[in-house]
Amino acid sequence: MLTETLGPVLIANRGEIARRIIRTVKRMGLRAVAVHSEADADLPFVREADEAVLLGPASPAQSYLDTAKVLEAARATGAKSVHPGYGFLSENVAFARAVMDAGMIWIGPSPEAIDKMGDKINARNLMEAAGVPVAAGTREPVTDLSLALKAAEQIGYPVMVKTAGGGGGIGMSVAHDDEGLAKAYEQAARAASRFSGDALDGPAVLLERYIERARHVEVQILGLPDGRVLALGERDCSVQRRHQKVVEESPSPGITPELRERMLAAAVRAGEAVGYLGAGTVECLVDADKQDFVFLEMNTRLQVEHPVTELVTGLDLVELQLRVAAGESPEVAAEPRGHAIEFRVYAEDPKRFFPGPGVIKVWDEPTGDGVRVDSGYHAGNTVTPFYDPLMAKLCVHGSDRAEALEKGRKAVAEFAVEGPKNNLPFCAELLENTEFVTGDYDTGLVARMRS
Template structure:
């Protein structure tokens, strides 16, 4: 087992990883930028190392500087959190080549699943359902138009690399496809053009679009002995700009029969790439047909992992550390690859420094920060009163999570917790959650990825 772990991230996820690392009796090392010097994760770690200025490229994305921090602090392993370098195979290799422990999947698995086109082809070969779509990168508008005619409109247009819904769009006809392709191409160029060819153009993926669909994902855990287990599913259908804002487990839109098929497929997906550590297999569910198709695999810890922890009692960060160290996991495997049965219902609300109507970022100094507390409430936060949410990074301030014996109790606890959470200074989306928790469609559980759009129409 490692004696010390460096957390190559910031904010709430760094604070959350530090908490588990220290509970395990290990030394937690934080890295930070000049803009984050006063945040809680810096002082709560056993040691902290200044990376550099606020700009991510000169701090959290500076691989050489992060490795220097490991040498300077004596850290023996690196946990990347999510975002920044978390799914960067080159960074993982650099950590391993430096003789350090990498708390994540093998770089080879990250590369195989990092390109959405390669991943869907690999999953199809493994027997995991995939949507009708392109098997090769689409690099020009002409190719996109021809592919859309074969697939049939409407189509989803997205970059082959990257994530977070950036650059994603839906095209209902040729004119819409031209606009969606241009948007995706710009995103591919801006965020590195993963999978693209400079001579041919950006790598774009087209897939059949399902209008009334849910976004449901399965948490998997690849153990040190090669076993892959599934820890239930999460429903991530409440989204704005194709980015998640609310997640819950179990999904109210998935039948028991469909759930078993999804869990089994997720295990096959992990086995296909010899996956180790925590990962997520994301799927699109046709609510009417009760069928699903593979979307992508995230080779890291998800933002929404707390809902799985609440319904299973499993600390996913602890399991990541154990697996990376070659230690036996403390998750008992069950038949069909399912690790543990869910207990009750959990919901997570991502509290952002953003306008609750249009969802535009609104950073600023936090004058008031009063956290809710009580039975079934968990708050993973990155800030306290007096801190400043800067414009340099994602505006996520906290994740408000609730757990109840059933969905009805979880919803009631959510209403109480949202009402009790006071944030003044920066803009925040807590008023949106008040609205959502009174929305008949959401409360019924019969909703899809178009819910927020309908609320704001």
């Protein structure tokens, strides 16, 4: 087995995703090395790894984002490969290069592919050239407000304002007029300087035509060493708050088979355009009325919501990432079966979605046929304010959407969490919402539920 060359595998992440990766690494007979901050020392992923290395204090900059410390941990433990998970260093070009320069295998696409897709302006231009549809928008960085106002006039309101380097919805907002644009631009510029450290010559912001009542639908791709790029089906991620996903499902209830075919073909072209290797996601916005779509961005890593694809295809995407990183080009048949839904269980209040960290007093996960829980915590752990609020992903799989919804209702009701505030009551509410239940919803759904 080529994959023997990968072990030990260092997992440069925390929480539920570190735990999920460790599970597959160990199942494949490889050693799993965890790294962690002082704040995470008691979490399950640290205990479940074969070996764990303390990086430093809670602050991400001094632990999970400190590339020197992570590389030192890899050297000290004799790791042969690094899996970055999502977030943190997963799309950090310099880190990917440093891992490879140190003689280890980077479990992800090439640093060049990450670089090309990491800048949203560059990615957008590249996709347009590859024949993937994009929304009307700016092709150069918008570095000040007067340029933004000029661009908005050409594109036409409403416009979406976002940072070229941002991810996870940070710094994104919609402007309906000049006044709103001033506010949105300031917010994006601030986020750009804060999270990406944009140079002083101006923040890289882009503007795009905003599609109202759009669905967010993304395609899972897998690039193989033999040059093929496979599309492994889609996920509908239209249930969002603050432009961040809360619930995802597959197949999407909002696209016709004809549109699905076009989107999968475009995602393959997107991957081919950058010589993509491993698992990646091509995010699109879908105009459900017109049954048309535009490219949004590409995530060059494993996605939070990957279990939805795993449940309907029966594949293990982490295993496929490892095999591709080891140089294998496995034959993969992705015939979707049934319907899967994922609920992100966040430590936040279910009304206003404000963070609510705290000590977990009760943690009792639902079980049963077609129920999968990827969690990062158990009772007695503390959810701290230093990291994102994702505590667990509750996933259900049914023979059709109606059965998946029913399993979701039962599983949400059975999931007992006490201590931190949590959004399980929101999930229960969503499962009774007419728009969600009929499948006829868009990214404005959560805002409408709270207006």
